[in-house]
Amino acid sequence: MSDTKRYPVPAAFRQRALMDAEMYQRWYQQSINDPATFWGDRAQELLQWRSPWQSVCDWDFSTGDARWFDGATLNVAENCIDRHLAQRGDKAAIIWEGDDPAESKTITYRQLHDEVGRLANLLRARGIGKGDRVCIYMPMIPEAAYAMLACARIGAVHSVVFGGFSPEALKDRIQNAEACALITADEGVRGGRKVPLKANADRALSQCPSVHSCIVVQRTGGQVAWQDGRDFWYHEQVPQQPVDCPAESMDAEDPLFILYTSGSTGKPKGVLHTTAGYLLGASLTHRYVFDCQDDDVYWCTADVGWVTGHSYIVYGPLANGATTVMFEGVPTYPDASRVWQVVDKHQVTIFYTAPTAIRALMGAGDQFVTGTSRASLRLLGSVGEPINPEAWEWYYRVVGEQRCPIVDTWWQTENGSILIAPIPGAVDTKPGSATLPLFGVVPAIVDDQGKELEGAVSGNLVIKQSWPSQIRSIYGDHQRMYDTYFSTYPGTYFTGDGARRDEDGYYWITGRVDDVLNISGHRMGTAEVESALVLHPKVAEAAVVGYPHDVKGQGIYAFVDLMDGEQPSQALIDELKALVTKEIGAIARPDQLQFAPSLPKTRSGKIMRRILRKIANNEIDTLGDTSTLADPSVVDVLIAARLNT
Numbered sequence: 139m140s141d142t143k144r145y146p147v148p149a150a151f152r153q154r155a156l157m158d159a160e161m162y163q164r165w166y167q168q169s170i171n172d173p174a175t176f177w178g179d180r181a182q183e184l185l186q187w188r189s190p191w192q193s194v195c196d197w198d199f200s201t202g203d204a205r206w207f208d209g210a211t212l213n214v215a216e217n218c219i220d221r222h223l224a225q226r227g228d229k230a231a232i233i234w235e236g237d238d239p240a241e242s243k244t245i246t247y248r249q250l251h252d253e254v255g256r257l258a259n260l261l262r263a264r265g266i267g268k269g270d271r272v273c274i275y276m277p278m279i280p281e282a283a284y285a286m287l288a289c290a291r292i293g294a295v296h297s298v299v300f301g302g303f304s305p306e307a308l309k310d311r312i313q314n315a316e317a318c319a320l321i322t323a324d325e326g327v328r329g330g331r332k333v334p335l336k337a338n339a340d341r342a343l344s345q346c347p348s349v350h351s352c353i354v355v356q357r358t359g360g361q362v363a364w365q366d367g368r369d370f371w372y373h374e375q376v377p378q379q380p381v382d383c384p385a386e387s388m389d390a391e392d393p394l395f396i397l398y399t400s401g402s403t404g405k406p407k408g409v410l411h412t413t414a415g416y417l418l419g420a421s422l423t424h425r426y427v428f429d430c431q432d433d434d435v436y437w438c439t440a441d442v443g444w445v446t447g448h449s450y451i452v453y454g455p456l457a458n459g460a461t462t463v464m465f466e467g468v469p470t471y472p473d474a475s476r477v478w479q480v481v482d483k484h485q486v487t488i489f490y491t492a493p494t495a496i497r498a499l500m501g502a503g504d505q506f507v508t509g510t511s512r513a514s515l516r517l518l519g520s521v522g523e524p525i526n527p528e529a530w531e532w533y534y535r536v537v538g539e540q541r542c543p544i545v546d547t548w549w550q551t552e553n554g555s556i557l558i559a560p561i562p563g564a565v566d567t568k569p570g571s572a573t574l575p576l577f578g579v580v581p582a583i584v585d586d587q588g589k590e591l592e593g594a595v596s597g598n599l600v601i602k603q604s605w606p607s608q609i610r611s612i613y614g615d616h617q618r619m620y621d622t623y624f625s626t627y628p629g630t631y632f633t634g635d636g637a638r639r640d641e642d643g644y645y646w647i648t649g650r651v652d653d654v655l656n657i658s659g660h661r662m663g664t665a666e667v668e669s670a671l672v673l674h675p676k677v678a679e680a681a682v683v684g685y686p687h688d689v690k691g692q693g694i695y696a697f698v699d700l701m702d703g704e705q706p707s708q709a710l711i712d713e714l715k716a717l718v719t720k721e722i723g724a725i726a727r728p729d730q731l732q733f734a735p736s737l738p739k740t741r742s743g744k745i746m747r748r749i750l751r752k753i754a755n756n757e758i759d760t761l762g763d764t765s766t767l768a769d770p771s772v773v774d775v776l777i778a779a780r781l782n783t
């Protein structure tokens with residue numbers, strides 16, 4: 139890893155940037171030394187309040203609890219829509235680009251207001267109100283954003299479930315949140331292929347008695363089953379509703395949404411975010427990390443099913459009155475020049491994507507990029523996984539033609555908004571480093587005993603102070619929030635990531651130090667994949683680890699021990715991979731599956747994943763001590779049968 143290479147802010151960019159190095163330093167110092175004044179000022183500048191707060195912040199990392207802007211009231215939809223109407227009613231709020239390059243449309247702030255108002259009224263007409271949970275299982279179409287904002291308008295708590303998740307995964311999330319309604323579509327379209335969302339929803343809903351209403355957007359017109367009394371067509375119901383929908387007054391700490399994310403144990407956790415702190419974190423970071431100004435056309439390629447889509451397609455950009463591009467398709471369809479063609483078509487100025495997409499496009503060849511103009515681009519962003527310096531350099535040189543700074547943004551679902559990233563007009567970049575902390579963020583590196591390490595070191599990344607958009611709870615299991623994030627290194631928030639800090643104080647995220655995988659920037663718990671595999675009657679036990687993958691960052695490697703008498707076969711491999719897809723979704727499908735006559739365990743029966751990781755990574759020479767294994771010979775058998783990755 140080279141940390142000697144350093145790229146200064148390009149001069150032309152600096153000239154029109156919102157923030158320079160002096161301002162970044164001044165703000166950062168104040169945000170740490172006097173958070174109440176700093177955040178109080180930002181809250182006044184960036185958001186519209188219905189009534190003022192009694193205290194800016196009140197937090198305690200010995201429990202993990204935090205309250206921001208206590209006592210204040212506001213409404214997120216009003217902040218994202220209504221307050222822009224006077225100045226920006228005719229400005230594009232959303233530019234939607236379909237999977238098919240011939241399809242796109244623009245939704246102005248005024249149109250957004252009307253669409254959201256009607257849908258919010260329909261939800262109210264269905265008896266849905268403040269505090270009720272609404273699940274959203276949608277393709278990347280504008281109605282997904284309308285649905286989120288309609289919930290926010292009436293104070294309902296949304297739980298967006300990624301459209302690539304299986305009926306089983308959808309069911310678990312609906313049940314956990316006890317959602318009363320589901321908003322979905324007949325089918326989604328991605329890369330020219332249809333995704334049977336309503337059929338998946340029907341399978342899930344057959345086990346979700348809490349859902350009384352299912353609102354279905356007609357996207358493709360494909361055949362769907364129908365349950366009268368429960369199912370409603372969006373296009374039949376929404377247009378009949380009035381546009382005006384008075385927004386609910388929400389307390390700063392009222393829940394805004396739940397978003398399920400994977401951890402190292404058990405089922406995915408419902409990360410709960412609240413109203414004011416979340417919106418402030420999303421809008422402040424969107425504005426300054428992306429240097430987003432009124433004439434920018436900003437495009438984040440994430441899906442609204444992930445936190446990046448929440449904060450940086452919907453809430454951050456719309457709170458700032460920006461134009462946000464929403465893309466239904468995939469970067470390589472119809473071919474690998476698609477994203478750059480979309481950049482030219484909509485004159486995109488700020489482009490934010492994941493390293494996995496950058497690597498895939500890099501692999502396709504420069505000609506797909508250089509055949510397009512990209513002259514509108516002025517800033518590039520990266521998120522979701524460590525970006526390897528080679529991909530960074532390619533993004534910088536070939537895509538951005540050395541004129542666009544790259545913001546490598548580190549954060550997590552639990553954080554709500556970006557925590558470590560270069561402010562582009564202020565901070566020199568280094569390929570592969572997320573660089574410096576943002577306002578209010580106090581990172582530290584600790585050893586395995588929790589001792590804070592000073593200077594240029596590597597270790598576990600923790601955060602020492604609360605920030606406004608931090609996780610507030612895990613839905614239905616508040617204790618689990620403390621156990622997961624605040625108990626490992628008491629008094630701090632533990633990220634689950636490893637990091638290195640260099641001599642300039644720059645942070646380099648090295649990846650997860652727990653049993654969480656990062657597949658193409660998507661989080662997946664090894665325990666979830668293992669639970670799916672052991673559902674198969676022929677499987678006795680399974681252990682899943684990650685291994686380096688050229689495009690996806692990490693691939694999934696599964697070791698499977700069969701029941702006595704069962705025979706390994708290719709057919710069984712296919713069946714097991716299909717089972718994981720069915721239980722969780724295609725993103726969890728193992729890339730490699732190796733049968734193991736038994737798994738390496740300690741004498742107390744604990745699987746030694748460290749050893750399995752080494753085998754999967756082909757680091758056989760550095761296996762380390764295997765003498766504590768109950769049966770060390772197991773390892774030789776696994777090595778002999780190792781798959782070529």
Ligand code: PRX
Pocket residue numbers: 399444445446520521522523524525546547548549550551552572633634635647648649650656659660661
């Ligand atoms: O390991 C880190 C990695 O993604 C994890 C968070 O995943 P999720 O909650 O799904 O949120 C992804 C998008 C915010 C982190 O624990 N990660 C995220 N961004 C980066 C990253 N790793 C390195 N560099 C990044 N920029």
